Amino acid sequence: MTTQHKPVVVFALLLALIGTAYAGYQTSGKAEKSGTSTTTANGEKPHTATMALPAKTNNAWDLPPIILQGLDGKQHNLADWKGQVIMLNFWASWCAPCQYEIKDFISYQEKYAPKGLQIIGLGLDEEPKLQNASRTLSVNYPVLISDPANSDALLEAWGNPQRIVPYTVVIARDGRIAYIHRGQLDPETFNEFVVPLI
């Protein structure tokens, strides 16, 4: 019995020891260089590492409207969801990180929809593939279809001319673009930047 507990004590001791040694730690200059300062066109800083949007606005409803067909076969306008916190997620069926984050998105939608979160998928892919992926992953929010061959203008307007997927734009209730994320969005980031808006 006693031998089994010893390592735990050793552990705690070591941690305490190291803790004091690092009490005065400052983040290193190395990491500092990778930080980038960004500002949108009107001077307002969205909490994001992306460049400014090309339009001289930080309000989603001043951008060219997104009117696309959904996987449900109906025509949708992004503005139909105006007033909610919108997470507009650009994705494609062949993209593995998209698939990983979609699993999280499904649980966010389930948990926060009653409080006013609306996730909208924007699939840059062929409809049958998006249909299959949506079915297989059990996606529980609307997915709009954007033909990848004709989506340049849309992607450019929304700050993603490089066609990165996944790419997520968070729109606050007042239309303000509160956060833009490139790449997979992890739960920590969601909790830090999206949850406070809801």
Add this chain to the structure above:
Amino acid sequence: MFKNLLSRGIILSTLLATPLLHANADPQELVTIEDLKITSDQLEMAVASSPFATQFVSMDVDDQAALRGDLLRRMVISRLLYLEAQQNKLDQSPAFMDELEEFRLSVLYRHYMDKLRSHIQVPEEVLSQMKAQFRGNTDALTAAKSAYTSDRYRDLKILTIKTLRDKYQIKINKDRLVPGVAQETVLMEGDGISIVYADLLKRTAQPAKITPDWLREQLYKRAELLLIAKASAEEGVDITARTEAFRRERLPALLIEQKQAEWIPSDKVLKDYFATHPEYGMLAERRHIGQLVTATREDAEKFRKRIQAGESLFNIAGQYSIDPHGRSRNGDMGWVQVGRGMPQIEQALTGLADNEVSNIIETPLGFHLVTILERRPGGNKSFYGIRDRLVQAVMNENMTNYLKGLETHYQIVWHVVTDQNIKQPTATGSGG
């Protein structure tokens, strides 16, 4: 009946509906092989860790079911080989037991070190400084956090090893670190732990010349592994699930290795096989083909005249070919082996000179005009050029029969409702 199940593509109706990646609250038993179960969540895990995991998500329902069926079939085969390997006592062979022990040590080590790392937390004040500095840049924040953790982990690791050395009263015999000493020379010893010279040579690829420096490095690596694994084991970590998974993976592979040595004891087997299957060495002539397909004979005649008058078949195919694949590639069909095309087209190609347009060929797909751009002659490959393919062929032939034997020897029960064309087998087999 079993051979049907294992040799045919099976589409299992229950496999159609299961959504991927969502942990089934109540995993369903799909197949039992003796007392081994294959459950729906194991199958989903196999799908998720397969090379086609990403594409799988966007496939049609039928294709997904076929792939699930194929994977399930492979899992059944793997379990059969596992049972047979145990029956043959492969799990008691010294080589396997040594592998298993090494695996056990590495899992224990990893477990302890992961725990050590998980105890490191960025203090609140440092974290808030980082957050202020990298506001909005999550990547930079993550990098800063992991840089902090790595620094502390490195120091913590050194301290841990020092502490454990004292705890187990480790003594290192540095004076014995001489290349070529007796195999059983003890280089390190302590409470329930020891390393002899042979241990250092056994598991790593040796350099051209063994130097004292190399020996010292190996000794310290091995000592670290053993010390931490021992400390981890003393904490009572349960790693049976991991070692069991290792057995399930490794024993079938060992059995296949053993069978390969039995079925192909020397190259003579392969050469004999090659003698009766010369087609493995034959390389047919290949021709670079251009093709234009039209809907009517009139169109084909019209285009044939234009090509003979000097127009490019490829330009016309790019605009007018009714074959969408060919049209998108301007009629370039790539390199095609002699004998691989439709019979009518093969016939027209025979005797056709390069860069000449063929006569009109009628097939169910339409009216074709073809041309040969260039050719690569066929030939014969040497035995050594195709040895790997012969090994594969001989193994496949033997394996098919071998598996049939295993299928009747071990009891397989399919719990899923199978395709209607395949009868649900009843429990048969003598049991292992």
